Amino acid sequence: MTMNSVGRPTAPETAAAAPIGTFTGNRGLAVEEPLLFEIGRHDVTGVDLDEPGRFAPRLGAHMRRAPIDLPGLSEPEAVRHYVRLSQKNYAIDSGLYPLGSCTMKHNPRLNEKMARLPGIADIHPLQPLSTVSGAVELMAELGRWLLEMTGMRAVALSPKAGAHGELCGMMAIKAAVEARGEARPIVLVPESAHGTNPATAALLGFRVVPVPARADGTVDPEAVRKLLSPQVAAIMLTNPNTCGLFERDVVEIARAVHEAGAYFYCDGANFNAIVGKAKVGELGVDAMHINLHKTFSTPHGGGGPGAGPVVLSHRLAAFAPLPFVRMEAEGPRLVESEAELAEGETPFGRMVAFHGQMGMYVRALAYMLSHGADGLKQASEDAVLNANYVRAGLRDLFSQPFGDRPCMHEVLFDDSFLDGTGVTTLDFAKAMIDEGYHPMTMYFPLVVHGAMLIEPTESESKASLDLFVATLRDLAMRARAGETDRFKAAPRYAPRRRLDETRAARTPKLKWEPPAPFEQAAE
Ligand SMILES: *Cc1c(COP(=O)(O)O)cnc(C)c1O
Numbered sequence: 001m002t003m004n005s006v007g008r009p010t011a012p013e014t015a016a017a018a019p020i021g022t023f024t025g026n027r028g029l030a031v032e033e034p035l036l037f038e039i040g041r042h043d044v045t046g047v048d049l050d051e052p053g054r055f056a057p058r059l060g061a062h063m064r065r066a067p068i069d070l071p072g073l074s075e076p077e078a079v080r081h082y083v084r085l086s087q088k089n090y091a092i093d094s095g096l097y098p099l100g101s102c103t104m105k106h107n108p109r110l111n112e113k114m115a116r117l118p119g120i121a122d123i124h125p126l127q128p129l130s131t132v133s134g135a136v137e138l139m140a141e142l143g144r145w146l147l148e149m150t151g152m153r154a155v156a157l158s159p160k161a162g163a164h165g166e167l168c169g170m171m172a173i174k175a176a177v178e179a180r181g182e183a184r185p186i187v188l189v190p191e192s193a194h195g196t197n198p199a200t201a202a203l204l205g206f207r208v209v210p211v212p213a214r215a216d217g218t219v220d221p222e223a224v225r226k227l228l229s230p231q232v233a234a235i236m237l238t239n240p241n242t243c244g245l246f247e248r249d250v251v252e253i254a255r256a257v258h259e260a261g262a263y264f265y266c267d268g269a270n271f272n273a274i275v276g277k278a279k280v281g282e283l284g285v286d287a288m289h290i291n292l293h294k295t296f297s298t299p300h301g302g303g304g305p306g307a308g309p310v311v312l313s314h315r316l317a318a319f320a321p322l323p324f325v326r327m328e329a330e331g332p333r334l335v336e337s338e339a340e341l342a343e344g345e346t347p348f349g350r351m352v353a354f355h356g357q358m359g360m361y362v363r364a365l366a367y368m369l370s371h372g373a374d375g376l377k378q379a380s381e382d383a384v385l386n387a388n389y390v391r392a393g394l395r396d397l398f399s400q401p402f403g404d405r406p407c408m409h410e411v412l413f414d415d416s417f418l419d420g421t422g423v424t425t426l427d428f429a430k431a432m433i434d435e436g437y438h439p440m441t442m443y444f445p446l447v448v449h450g451a452m453l454i455e456p457t458e459s460e461s462k463a464s465l466d467l468f469v470a471t472l473r474d475l476a477m478r479a480r481a482g483e484t485d486r487f488k489a490a491p492r493y494a495p496r497r498r499l500d501e502t503r504a505a506r507t508p509k510l511k512w513e514p515p516a517p518f519e520q521a522a523e
């Protein structure tokens with residue numbers, strides 16, 4: 001294997017070559033795949049183009065002087081390259097994906113079918129509104145469901161991810177504070193929060209003040225009260241929180257926050273645990289983002305099209321950004337510009353150029369309509385049941401940081417059950433890869449030492465959970481039996497062994513450099 005000599009481990013160091021030392025570097029039918037640049041050749045192309053006739057180029061000084069230097073591949077070579085890469089990709093369609101707080105649930109194919117209907121898939125954001133009234137109606141219907149489920153007043157559909165939704169909700173809060181002629185520079189964020197919460201507040205120029213966690217993993221209303229002042233604009237609280245626990249004092253916290261003239265932002269990433277069970281509006285929440293790619297089963301995508309609509313209470317509704325859907329006597333109307341605003345509508349601006357991720361709206365609404373109110377509620381109940389089933393299956397071998405009590409949709413363990421074994425949370429996760437499981441969320445939330453956060457979701461069967469639990473039990477017993485090497489050497493069966501993740505993050509190689517030409521190398 002001389003081809004992949006640049007920027008990546010060469011074959012002998014890889015798992016592929018190590019155990020038997022195959023001639024090709026392949027491992028069974030799992031084919032080692034070099035970069036396109038390493039296998040492509042300049043004299044090959046997948047398409048035959050006629051030589052152009054006589055023509056006078058008009059590019060002037062911009063004309064390319066050297067060959068374009070793109071790797072050429074035949075069509076089957078190109079197809080194989082991408083198919084092989086796709087086979088290295090672990091996905092919810094290939095197995096259980098227990099990432100806590102990410103809600104990696106099944107993406108029903110019905111959603112995909114709906115999103116591909118030509119009348120929906122082929123519309124363009126610049127089309128005249130009169131030609132897309134069905135799409136506007138669909139947005140209105142999605143908004144109606146979100147408001148019904150949350151008990152809130154208004155919805156901003158356009159944010160394109162949970163973090164973007166946080167930004168939107170916090171911008172509404174900032175606008176509301178400014179509209180009152182106040183300056184409130186502080187935002188309270190519990191220690192267990194997702195990193196995006198403090199990042200969002202800081203991005204908007206707020207000073208982030210952490211709220212310590214209680215011994216039971218939840219937020220103490222007394223601790224919040226002590227930190228509240230006329231300087232505080234908002235609290236950003238996740239409920240259920242990232243320890244998988246419901247914040248029981250949420251109503252009291254909301255009351256204290258409102259009495260201090262501040263707003264209550266709820267991180268709704270864990271909404272899957274409470275759909276149909278609790279309306280956040282009734283708990284006193286003023287703004288909450290909803291990750292359609294978590295709770296409502298739209299695909300997460302690799303940095304691809306997410307959607308993080310934000311629901312707003314009556315305190316913030318007027319500040320909802322453009323564009324928004326207004327219900328009028330003739331039907332829903334998409335309000336796109338300042339000129340169309342009515343009395344009492346004071347949007348803080350807009351988050352995106354157009355209307356947000358239409359394809360995700362379609363998928364999420366398809367999920368809602370196919371489940372119905374009772375089905376959505378049951379999905380939440382089953383998600384909580386599955387997490388507790390995993391908890392019950394592991395509780396005698398694993399350690400729960402906040403005591404042996406029921407969790408919501410995800411179960412949190414710490415690493416104290418590995419004390420004295422020499423095995424870390426990271427080693428344990430790598431050994432799970434050898435067993436064919438994507439690891440759980442690790443080392444988050446930060447309030448727990450060596451955290452392992454498992455969220456099976458409602459879409460796993462009992463048989464699937466049983467095998468998962470049995471696997472984790474076997475690993476825990478092997479760790480305790482002193483088989484440390486097995487963990488330190490893991491993963492042995494992945495396409496790559498342990499990577500130097502710190503170095504990869506600090507000195508990433510993002511560009512392929514061609515090897516030195518032959519003559520130069522010989523000098
Ligand atoms: C996923 C998540 C977010 C961010 O959502 P993205 O859609 O990934 O931007 C924020 N908070 C929590 C608790 C999350 O789990």
